[in-house]
Amino acid sequence: MLSKDFFWQVIRQRPSSTALHECRHCGYTMESDTGECPKCGSREIASYDLE
Numbered sequence: 001m002l003s004k005d006f007f008w009q010v011i012r013q014r015p016s017s018t019a020l021h022e023c024r025h026c027g028y029t030m031e032s033d034t035g036e037c038p039k040c041g042s043r044e045i046a047s048y049d050l051e
């Protein structure tokens with residue numbers, strides 16, 4: 001699982017973003033919900049609303 005430290009690090013790097021999408025398979029994070037991981041092709045995407 002993703003550590004909290006890493007999670008908040010990602011958030012700090014993207015202050016303008018209000019949502020993050022993370023692949024549950026490989027952990028790749030993206031700002032837009034593509035519905036599919038561009039890295040590994042998994043459709044298991046977790047969404048985090050940061051508003």
Ligand SMILES: [Zn+2]
Nearest residue numbers: 023026037040
């Ligand atoms: Zn992936």
